[in-house]
Amino acid sequence: AKLNILEFPDPRLRTIAEPVEQVDDEIRQLVDDMFETMYDAPGIGLAATQINVHKRVVTIDISEDKSEPLVLINPEYTVLQDELEQMQEGCLSVPGFYEDVERPNRILLKALGRDGEPYELEAEGLLAVCIQHELDHLNGKLFVDYLTALKRNRIRTKLEKKHRLEAHHQ
Numbered sequence: 321a322k323l324n325i326l327e328f329p330d331p332r333l334r335t336i337a338e339p340v341e342q343v344d345d346e347i348r349q350l351v352d353d354m355f356e357t358m359y360d361a362p363g364i365g366l367a368a369t370q371i372n373v374h375k376r377v378v379t380i381d382i383s384e385d386k387s388e389p390l391v392l393i394n395p396e397y398t399v400l401q402d403e404l405e406q407m408q409e410g411c412l413s414v415p416g417f418y419e420d421v422e423r424p425n426r427i428l429l430k431a432l433g434r435d436g437e438p439y440e441l442e443a444e445g446l447l448a449v450c451i452q453h454e455l456d457h458l459n460g461k462l463f464v465d466y467l468t469a470l471k472r473n474r475i476r477t478k479l480e481k482k483h484r485l486e487a488h489h490q
């Protein structure tokens with residue numbers, strides 16, 4: 321099912337997600353719903369926090385043809401090279417805004433797959449940036465937190481106005 325994506329400044333986006341105890345069919349259904357929601361948005365990543373499910377589950381697919389789906393359950397990463405790279409980021413929870421964020425360029429990801437099997441993956445470039453962006457979501461952090469307070473407040477004001485208009489027209 322396509323799920324509703326929470327939008328900044330919704331305080332539920334600040335929730336810290338809990339580790340998954342058992343990778344069971346319920347978690348696999350959540351993963352399938354997350355991929356459906358992500359591809360429909362469209363996006364290249366989605367964290368369970370964004371659909372108001374506070375479990376440490378992330379889906380990613382940076383391919384153009386939905387050919388590289390990645391399931392990240394209880395994901396962790398370590399920085400392999402602390403040289404920072406600037407990249408323009410977007411967020412399905414901050415629709416319509418794209419800003420440059422600096423992050424480490426190479427990381428080692430450790431996570432469980434959709435059958436609960438552990439795996440490791442070395443990532444760089446857009447995939448490394450996306451993994452860090454999604455894991456921030458699981459810790460209640462948003463890419464706007466890396467911007468100046470002035471920019472963040474302007475984005476907040478514009479989105480709050482959009483939400484008021486949507487509520488009025490419902």
Ligand SMILES: O=C(O)C[C@@H](Cc1ccccc1)C(=O)SCC(=O)c1ccccc1
Binds near residue numbers: 411
């Ligand atoms: O909010 C999210 O987590 C999804 C976000 C992931 C992300 C994008 C860019 C840099 C870091 C993390 C998005 O997918 S925003 C939409 C987007 O960037 C995109 C959408 C379609 C094709 C390509 C990119």
Ligand SMILES: [Zn+2]
Binds near residue numbers: 411453457
């Ligand atoms: Zn995001």
